[in-house]
Amino acid sequence: MAQLINARPSRRAALALGAAPFVIIAIAYANASASRLAANARDNLLPSVFAMYEGVKRIGGAIDPHSGLCVFLADTLSSLERLTIGLGLAALIGLTVGIALGLFPLVRATFSPFVAVVSIIPPFALLPIILISMGLGEASKIFLIVIGIAPFIARDIATRTQEIPVEVLIKAQTLGASTYLIVKTIVLPQMLPRLLESVRVGLGSAWLFLLAGEAIASQSGLGYRIFLVRRYMAMDVIIPYVLWITLLAFTLDYVLKRGAEYMGPWIYANRANP
Amino acid sequence: MSAIDVQSLGVEVGNQWILRGINLTVERGSFCAITGPSGSGKSTFLRLLLGQLRPAEGRVLLEGAPMPDHPTPDRGVVFQNYSVFAHRTALDNILLGLKFKHAPRTGWVFGDALRGLRDRAMRALADVGLEKAAQKYPHELSGGMCQRLAIAQAMIARPKLLLLDEPFGALDPTNRTQLQLLVRDLWRNTGATIVMVTHDEAEAQTLATKLLRFEPCRESGHTRIRIQTPPSVSIGTPAMRALDRGTIAPKRRKQKRKARNRR
Numbered sequence: 107m108a109q110l111i112n113a114r115p116s117r118r119a120a121l122a123l124g125a126a127p128f129v130i131i132a133i134a135y136a137n138a139s140a141s142r143l144a145a146n147a148r149d150n151l152l153p154s155v156f157a158m159y160e161g162v163k164r165i166g167g168a169i170d171p172h173s174g175l176c177v178f179l180a181d182t183l184s185s186l187e188r189l190t191i192g193l194g195l196a197a198l199i200g201l202t203v204g205i206a207l208g209l210f211p212l213v214r215a216t217f218s219p220f221v222a223v224v225s226i227i228p229p230f231a232l233l234p235i236i237l238i239s240m241g242l243g244e245a246s247k248i249f250l251i252v253i254g255i256a257p258f259i260a261r262d263i264a265t266r267t268q269e270i271p272v273e274v275l276i277k278a279q280t281l282g283a284s285t286y287l288i289v290k291t292i293v294l295p296q297m298l299p300r301l302l303e304s305v306r307v308g309l310g311s312a313w314l315f316l317l318a319g320e321a322i323a324s325q326s327g328l329g330y331r332i333f334l335v336r337r338y339m340a341m342d343v344i345i346p347y348v349l350w351i352t353l354l355a356f357t358l359d360y361v362l363k364r365g366a367e368y369m370g371p372w373i374y375a376n377r378a379n380p
Numbered sequence: 381m382s383a384i385d386v387q388s389l390g391v392e393v394g395n396q397w398i399l400r401g402i403n404l405t406v407e408r409g410s411f412c413a414i415t416g417p418s419g420s421g422k423s424t425f426l427r428l429l430l431g432q433l434r435p436a437e438g439r440v441l442l443e444g445a446p447m448p449d450h451p452t453p454d455r456g457v458v459f460q461n462y463s464v465f466a467h468r469t470a471l472d473n474i475l476l477g478l479k480f481k482h483a484p485r486t487g488w489v490f491g492d493a494l495r496g497l498r499d500r501a502m503r504a505l506a507d508v509g510l511e512k513a514a515q516k517y518p519h520e521l522s523g524g525m526c527q528r529l530a531i532a533q534a535m536i537a538r539p540k541l542l543l544l545d546e547p548f549g550a551l552d553p554t555n556r557t558q559l560q561l562l563v564r565d566l567w568r569n570t571g572a573t574i575v576m577v578t579h580d581e582a583e584a585q586t587l588a589t590k591l592l593r594f595e596p597c598r599e600s601g602h603t604r605i606r607i608q609t610p611p612s613v614s615i616g617t618p619a620m621r622a623l624d625r626g627t628i629a630p631k632r633r634k635q636k637r638k639a640r641n642r643r
Contacts, residue, residue: 271462276432278465279451281477281537287487291476295467372466375519 153342161342165335172326185327186354188244189316192251196312197305199256204263205293214264221264225257229315237323247319254315255308262304263297270296299370306362313355381444383408383541383573384429390437391424398424400437400602406575406590408443411567413584413610414577416594421603422577425594426545429575430457443540453481456539456572460546463530464518470529471514474501477536501536508532508562524555528562535566542567544576548583556580560587585610 115123139152153161166178173180206213207221229250236253240246270293278288320329328351335343367374384406391399398421406412414422427433428440431451440447442454457463464473478497479489489497505511508528518526527547534542544563548556564587567574578584584591591608 272432273459273462274465276430276451277457277459277463277533278480280430280453280455280457280534280539282453282480282484283476283487284484287480287484291479291487292465292467370467372517372519375517 150339150341153345157342158346161340162346165331165340165343170326177331180326181328181331182350182354185316185320185329188247188319188327189251189312189358192248192316193255193305193309193312195248196252196254196256196259196308197301199252200259200263200304201297201301203256203260205267205289205297207260207264208267208270209289209293218264221257221260225261229254230318233319233322242323247316247324250319251312251315255305255311258308258311259301259304262307263301266297266300266304267293296370299366299373302362302366302369306359306366309355309359309362313351317351381408382406383410383443384575385441385444386438387441388438389428389435389440391421391428391433392436393424393433397436397602402438402603402605404592404605404607406573408573409571410573410589411564411587412573412575412590412592413588414575414592414594415579415581415584416603417596420594420596422594423545426543426575426577429541429543430455453537454539455541455543456534456537457543457545458527458530458534458547460549463547464526464533466518469515469517470505470510470521471498471501473518473529473533474504474536477533481537504532504536505529522555524551524559527551527559531559531563531566535570535572538570539572542572542574544574544578546577546579549579556583563587 135152139154142149142152143154150157162178166176166181168177169175170177170180173183175183203217203221207218208214232253233250236246236249240249274292275288278292283291316327317329317332320327321333324330328347332344332347382405384404386402386404389399389402390397402425414425416422424433428435429447431447431449434449451457465476468476475497478501479487482489482493482497502511502514505514508531510525510528510532513521513525513529518529521529530547547563548559551559560583563574563576566572576584576587588610591610593606593608595604595606596602597604
């Protein structure tokens with residue numbers, strides 16, 4: 107009797123199996139949508155693909171008075187701007203704090219408990235404080251992303267830094283490297299691909315904080331738009347926006363993954379002799 | 381003056397004496413092998429010589445001066461694993477040591493100076509037979525090649541004392557013999573003092589001019605050290621020995637040929 111754990115799909119079968127859930131969901135949606143629309147042509151809970159296209163054209167195609175761009179593009183650009191600035195700041199802070207925590211025992215002894223506590227504070231609980239102190243502008247939405255994922259990145263990078271074999275650090279010292287040179291030539295280059303991995307893991311939370319921030323206090327952005335049109339139950343706009351957000355998130359994830367592989371080929375190679 | 385002078389040394393790790401009452405000297409230019417069962421304190425002793433550990437009692441003199449209590453460029457090291465920088469190519473691994481020495485503050489070297497250092501690094505790679513692997517990353521090298529790289533990298537800093545911590549422990553017999561020959565040639569050519577920890581009795585017997593046997597002593601609980609001078613035995617199989625006799629000559633011939641070709 108063949109064991110289930112040994113049954114492996116061929117390459118083509120794996121492709122077909124991977125596509126199956128998407129196809130099933132699409133067919134199920136199309137069926138449900140068609141049957142609801144047959145009963146009531148004005149139903150807007152499960153809009154048809156054509157209706158979604160029309161919905162995005164109606165809402166997203168309008169010209170945004172602030173930027174002069176169409177709303178869909180303006181929403182996308184302002185969301186991506188907040189996300190990349192927030193992620194960039196969080197990565198920079200996380201990298202600096204993480205390497206300091208991981209490499210210097212004195213810094214670790216001083217700040218490790220503090221960072222551990224800060225990373226436990228739920229960022230949403232801080233949102234009222236952020237809104238009161240920083241106002242409703244861009245700064246508060248970016249700060250929510252930074253406070254949300256920078257502590258996580260810092261702790262991750264600290265762990266990764268501590269995983270650098272002590273032999274490597276000793277070898278560098280026997281070659282005459284100062285602490286500054288060890289950080290610059292050994293630790294930092296070894297941590298950059300790890301940072302991309304870390305940002306990649308934090309990406310999900312970053313989107314969450316972005317959309318939440320936009321839903322609460324904003325005049326533009328993908329999150330603002332879907333929460334705005336929720337009032338009219340405009341599923342024909344919300345669903346394509348969600349698909350678009352998913353595509354953006356997927357692309358960003360993929361870029362970070364390939365970036366990490368490009369920057370750190372030695373990490374991902376099957377190495378027998380490091 | 382001796383290379384290493386250990387005076388009534390005691391090393392404590394976590395409230396336990398690993399070594400105590402140790403007195404020994406290692407003469408300059410000698411090849412000293414340390415053997416002994418696991419847990420006898422061989423590696424602890426090596427870490428002490430590196431400056432990774434500090435003695436709880438007694439003192440260690442390097443060339444007559446008190447040993448710095450942190451790793452410095454006068455002591456090179458090759459570990460069994462993780463001896464090279466995984467994120468740099470073979471050439472860059474060597475070059476990094478030269479850059480540290482050339483520009484100890486910034487590590488920045490440009491133009492002609494950089495070209496000079498790169499030539500030196502290439503020669504160092506050629507000395508250990510890695511000239512073809514210059515642009516490869518350590519994970520693309522075999523275990524033996526990695527250790528060759530580690531040795532070249534340690535020697536580029538011209539340490540007075542080279543510490544080897546079971547450097548060939550993970551290698552197959554052929555690779556091991558080749559690397560033993562390489563290390564012995566380096567030792568003869570540079571005149572550096574070498575201290576090598578090894579599990580391999582035959583390796584210790586064939587390479588060393590001085591043999592330190594670490595033996596845990598039942599009564600006191602501390603390690604006793606027996607010092608021996610092994611008879612000089614040549615390394616490896618008859619074929620290897622034949623190769624060994626020719627090690628210096630063919631290389632020179634090759635270099636001459638290369639020089640001629642360049643012209």
